[in-house]
Amino acid sequence: CNNTWKKLAMKKKILIIIINLWKMLVYLPRFTHKPIGYLIGIVFYILPIKRNLYSKRNINLCFKDLTPNQKKKIYTKNILNTGMVIITTGIAWFWSNERINRSIKYSIKGLDSLAKEQEKGNGVLLIFKHSLHLELDSRILGMNIPVYGVERVHYSDYFDSVQSNGRLKGLKDSADKNQPIKFIRWLKTGKSVLYAIDQDYGMNSSEIIKFFGNDAATIIAPYKIVKSSKCKTYFINSYIENGSLILSLEKFDGDMTSPRNFSQSINNFIESKVKLHPDEYLWQHRRFKSTLGKDNFYK
Secondary structure (H helix, E strand, O other): OHHHHHHHHHHHHHHHHHHHHHHHHHOOOHHHHHHHHHHHHHHHHHOOOHHHHHHHHHHHHHOOOOOHHHHHHHHHHHHHHOHHHHHHHHHHHHOOHHHHHHHOOEEEEOHHHHHHHHHOOOOEEEEEOOEOOHHHHHHHHHHHOOOEEEEOOOOOHHHHHHHHHHHOOOOOOEEEOOOHHHHHHHHHOOOEEEEOOOOOOOOOOEEEEEEOOEEEEEEOHHHHHHHHHOOEEEEEEEEEEOOEEEEEEEEOOOOOOOHHHHHHHHHHHHHHHHOOOHHHEOOOOOOOHHHHHHHHHOO
């Protein structure tokens, strides 16, 4: 027990040093961020990182109609873009609102529509995709309108506290994904809640739904959430255009005839948005591990 405690204490010390170095990195002048992010991306591309393999497998599977060169181009750009994740996540978690507004070019489309829903007291389920700049997306949205979030708890208590403190700079509050009652209550009382379904969370609460034409474990909870809370559903798309981060909010009218149909309509919608900017999507997740096998397809 004593050795275990010492190991945990050492891991925490190392993590504290890494977090402090990370903060120093993101507090460097803004003009240094892009070249630093690009250099980090090159290192990621060169190293034999498992998540690079996941990205390659997913891109090849989801873009069967593209040529090998086209798929390689998406893959290469995607891995290089992951270097900026360290920068954008650090900005989202550590910067002040004032510095973000001063230094980050962004615009939000459809914000007025969401504001009107909030004025009417309508709860809104804000469905989104896992972009590489997801943390900055939610921080900027939260700076401009009250939003709540759903998250997954991290294994490290210390990192979890860093993550929670960072996210709460933009979010009013957050709930664990295994606490649906909490965020359903938020929706029933007219709050807007960010929620993503485009990852494989196992088969316990999922069904096999098509994603890019492939069988994928997809959670069906959104249907039940919308039904029970009578909330509105919106989709938030994000992408980089001419060096500016664009957040686009639009009302989403999914097929409510059944949980499967609603989940399929969400997957189809996410797929259509991912295709517009495929190199900005989080392909590094094992999206098809429950259907194709994490030890087979992702080996």
